[in-house]
Amino acid sequence: MKLEVNGVMLDAQAAPGQCLRTLLREHEHFEVKKGCDSGDCGACTVLVDGAPVHSCIYPAHRMDGKTVTTVAGLGDEEHPHPVQSAFAAAGGFQCGFCTPGMVVTTSVLTDEQKADLPHALKGNLCRCTGYRAIEDAVNGVRNVEPTCGSATTAGADASTSAPATPTVPIAPIAPTAHTAPAALAAPAAPTGPMGTSVGAPAAMRVVTGREPYTLDLTTTGVLHLAVLGSPYAHARVLSVDTTVAQALPGVRAVLTAADSPDVLFSTGRHENRLDDPDDTRIIDTIVRFQGQRVAAVIADDVATAQRARDLVRVEYEVLPAVFDPEEARAPGAPLIHPDRTPADRVDEAHRNVIVTLHDEMGDTTTALADAHATVSGTWRSQRVSHAALETHAARGWLDATGRLVIRTSTQVPYLVRDELCHVLGLEQDQVRVFTARVGGGFGGKQEILTEDLVALAVLRTGRPVQYEMTREDVFTIATVRHPMAVTVRLGADADGTLTAMTVEMLSDTGAYGNHSRGVMFHSLNESLAVYRCPATRVDAEVVYTNNPPSGAFRGYGLGQVVFAVESAMDELARELGIAPVELRRRNVVGPGEVMVVTDPDEVSDLRHGSYGLDQCLDLTEAALARGAADGPGVPSGPQWSHGSGTALAMIATMPPRGHFADTSVARLADGTIEVCVGTAEFGNGTTTVHQQFAAQVLGVPVSQVRVRQSDTDVVRYDTGAFGSTGSVVAGKAVVLAAERLKAMITEADARRPGTGEPLTELVAHGSHDGTPRSVAYNVQGFRVAVNRDTGEVRILQSVQSADAGVVINPEQLRGQIEGGVGQAIGAALYEEVRLDGAGHVLTRTFREYHVPQIADLPRTEVYFADTVDSIGPLGAKSMSEAPFNPVAAALANAIDDATGVRLTELPMSRERVWRAMAR
Structure with missing residues (x-):
């Protein structure tokens, strides 16, 4: 058939069942992205005869005689389309993987459609921005200053960004009159590029589709890998027959456990590889969750690899399984890793417990008994998918010297290199790992999930090999946020001074222990150390189950524990008759105070390089008061109840144990x-x-x-x-x-x-070396309206104030905070990776998993404390994952203020809110 693509005639042959997206990418139109292959995310949007379509569900065979325009056909870096210029000028992207599709959709919107963006952009998802910057781009608001600089990722084009255009005023971000405490103030922030909303150097490449991501390169001569997963949550592989699969034309190899090095490792990556249990093999003879690798087929193309995968015959011995974390640590439960020992960083394999923490400062039993007021409760958080639009993917090959080269979508190329060397018995100079631009991470790409198989396949075949997960793979075999149950008990004097705090935490790490220990310790550190309390007790355990593995996720456990602690603080405020914000002011650590959890003698490298928590509390409280006075768009009627809520979070600006x-x-x-x-x-x-x-x-x-x-x-x-x-x-x-x-x-x-x-x-x-470490603060506030008849929660106002030290790039930092808040609202209200109770994942597509659309998110007001950090570079502090942590608690507190009903389980879906009010 013949079709026109970006003004060029193309002769093409559509394979049976092929979609337009894969056809275009076969002809090297890599600007058309893959995010879902089910028509849900819009990353692949193109124009067909001038109308926007999701090319992943548009049949390729219908294209004869039609015209296709991709984002690259709208304009280039020297002559961009007005919409492309607008997205660059507004900073309407972060990772940018959704941007080509977003730009294409926007390019044909009428003024009438732009007036109803929630409807017009309902088919385009963004996981990063929170949508405010995208809305600004559509409306032609310029928020960033252009730059002619360039950034080069290995394997990417090294060309510069578009020529500079005249500087225009930066969109205002709320100023503050606060100043840093004199005792902490560093020299005044310098003038110059610091504090300026400089645009990303790759901006014009991103908005025109020229910025390459992991697999945006030719597939000529590349083999493809397909994985056979276990149908059972716990089983022993007795035999694998690959005879028929290997005989299929185009199949180059089939890998099984016999081809896997007998080296235990962890998919989770840290500076210290001993932070996690060694409990994983590339391919194992014991499978511990449904979908775990049993075999991998390498073939000339994806279709052949998938057909051959289905021809592999496996004999299993099904083993007893356990899916409830409480049952998993009980006597008599099936053992998931019975051979692991403390030397493997598994403390009590005989009861499926990877790590335990039981520690106390003071006498919490007596302190609770003597307290003027006490509260207690258990809060539960769910599995959440990172939902980065670029799925996990890697390509490997041998270079001219025989060195193994891996191009991968990862946050940690050096740690991937080092672990591949450990597992495969190679030296560092025998392996190179690099990334192009990565299409979202959020902690999910702090793992080895594709690189090990690709490396093994390259070494086996001597050929380039590529492995790209599907969206269903991401939901079913990639990692999720650790689900936790957190019980909190608080006690206080009549004046609101905390006298006792106990926290019990049970974390489900799933079938493998990647990030299990680190998430537990981190989750219980800053979430508790932000408050002064003379009697504190912590009891925590992380257990194996036969559920899919958990892993690193934005906030690294703090979000789950902060949800519990900050909800309990509001309950305590009600018991005492003290305003919730005032109760926090009376108990938070102050400038120069030692931050303690349960051991006052522990030497910590945490420091107050600056202190802005007081400012953040003031800024958020004042903004909510202004919003309540203005009251725009507040739904009225007897079915609506209104309320507000606040929560805070502290986070270290760097991980512990060194970061180099x-x-x-x-x-x-x-x-x-x-x-x-x-x-x-x-x-x-x-x-x-x-x-x-x-x-x-x-x-x-x-x-x-x-x-x-x-x-x-x-x-x-x-x-x-x-x-x-x-x-x-x-x-x-x-x-x-x-x-x-x-x-x-x-x-x-x-x-x-x-x-x-x-x-x-x-x-x-x-x-x-990442030491010493300062701390940053975030305070989130919400005003909400709750419909008592339906359980609908409508966010009327969202405010976050952040202590980020010197703000390097105001618009960029604003976007990081908005994106973190948006992702956290999704986790608080909508998102959940659901299992059936037997380890089978029910949530397998975006349409079954509610990533917030533009209609779901408010425009968050962002305020910055006025501080200069004496530890961070030029006075700055970190602020990428921190905005996520206080959101769920602040929203739960607002719902409680509106309805008098305390939600203790996430997500706080409409059904859960309605049922809680009906009790």
Whole structure:
């Protein structure tokens, strides 16, 4: 058939059942993205004869004689379409994976349709932004200043962003009159690029579809991998017959446990690989959750690999399984990893317990008995999918020297490299791992989920091999947030001073222990240490079950525990007759105070590099008061009840136990400044921040700085982009390198005999180990209306105030906070990965999993405390995962204020709210 794509005639042959998306990508239109393959997310949107369609469900065979326009056909970097320019100017993206489809949809909206964006954009999902910046882009609001600088990810095009356009005013972000406490104040923030809403260097490439992601490269000569998963939640593999599968034409290999190295590891990645249990093999003879790998087929194309996968015959011995975490630790429960020992970081395998924590400061029993007021309750949080629009994917090959190269969608390329070396018995110089731009992470890509199989397949076949998960794979075999049950008891004096706090936590890590220990310890640290309490007890356990594995998720456990503690604080305020915000003011740690959980003698590296919690409480309370006075759009009638709620959260600005980054900053012969970092860009904005740091220190325009990143060949080492460290660890290393380069430039230029001499190339290096650690604060507030007849929760106002130190890039930071709040609202009200009680995942597509659409999210008011951090780079603190943590509790507190009903289980769906009110 013949069709026209972006003005070029194309002769194509559609395979039976093929969709338009795969046809376009076969012809190297990589700007058309895969997010779902079920017509739910809109990342693949193109115009067919001028009408927007989801190309993943549009039959390719219908395209004969039709015209297709992709985002790349709307305009390019030199001559962009007005909508592309608007998205770049408004900062209407973060990871940018949804942006091509969003731009295409927007390009044909009429003024009437733009007036009803919730309807017009209902078919396009964004996981990152919270939609405010997208709405601004549609309405032509410019929020960022352009930059001519470029960022280069290995394997990506190194061209620069679009030419600069005239600077326009930045959209206002609410200012504050607060100042940092004198005892903590660092030198005043410098003038220059710092504090300016500089646009992302890849902005024009993203909005025109030219920015490459993991699999945006030709597939010629590439083999494809398909995985056979177990139909049972717990079974022993007795035999695997691959004879018929291997005989299928186009099949190059079938991998089973016999091909897997007998090396235990963890898919979770940390600086210290011993943080997690060694309990995983690439392919095992024991399967512990439904869908776990049993075999992998490598074939010439995806269809052949899938057909051959279905021809593999497996004989199983079904084993007893356990799915309830309480039952899993009870005597007589089926044992999931009976051979693991404390040497493997599994404390009590005989009762499926990976790690326990039982500790007390003071006498909580007596303190609770003597308290003027006490409250108690149990709060439950659910499995949540990261729902990054780019699914997990990797491609591997052998380079000209025989070195194994892996291009992957990961937040931690160096940690992936090192673990592949450990598992496969290779040296570091035998493996290179790099990323292109990553289409969302949120902690889900702090795992090895595709790279190990791809590496094994490349080494077995000697050919390039690619493995791309489907959306169903992501829901069923990729990791989720740890579901937890958290019981809190609080006691206080009559004046509201906390006297006792006990917390019991049970965490379901699923079939494997990746991130199990770290999430538990982190969840119980800052969530409790933010309050002064003389008697505190913690009892926590993490257990194996035969459910799908849990893993790292934005907030790293804090969101689950903060939901419980901050809900209990509101209950205590009611018992005491004290305003909830006032109760918090009386009990939060203050500037310079030691942050303690249960051991006052423990030496902690946490410091108050600055303190803005008091400002955040004031800013949020004042904003809610203004909103209540204005009262726009408040639903009225006897069925509606109104209320407000607040919650706070503290988070360390870096992970414990060290986080390392090596960087270099060079002045090239043409005067360009080149920054080399290992940090991956997945919408976290570190590329822009690193440009701004280098430009600030060296006194050059941001447009003169380019960044090379996320490649194990670029710098010696980088722990990775998690724990919000891209700005404060790698960023501080950039600042140190830039300062050294500045001194070298001064010395070199002083020796130049005349101005006519060419510049010399100079390079300086900087490293940072992630210590000491400061803390950041977030306070979330909501006003809501609750319909007593239906259980509908309508958010009337959303406010978050953040203590982020010096704000490097106001618009970018605003977007990070809005996106975190939006994702947290989804987890609080809508999202849940549901299981049937026997380990089978019921939630397998986006239409069964309610990622918030633009209609679901309010415009969050964002306020910044006025602080300068003495620890962070140029006074800045981290703020990527922190905004998520206080949201569910603040929303639950607002619902309780409106209805008098305390919701203790997430998500707080309409049905749950209605049933709670009906009791």
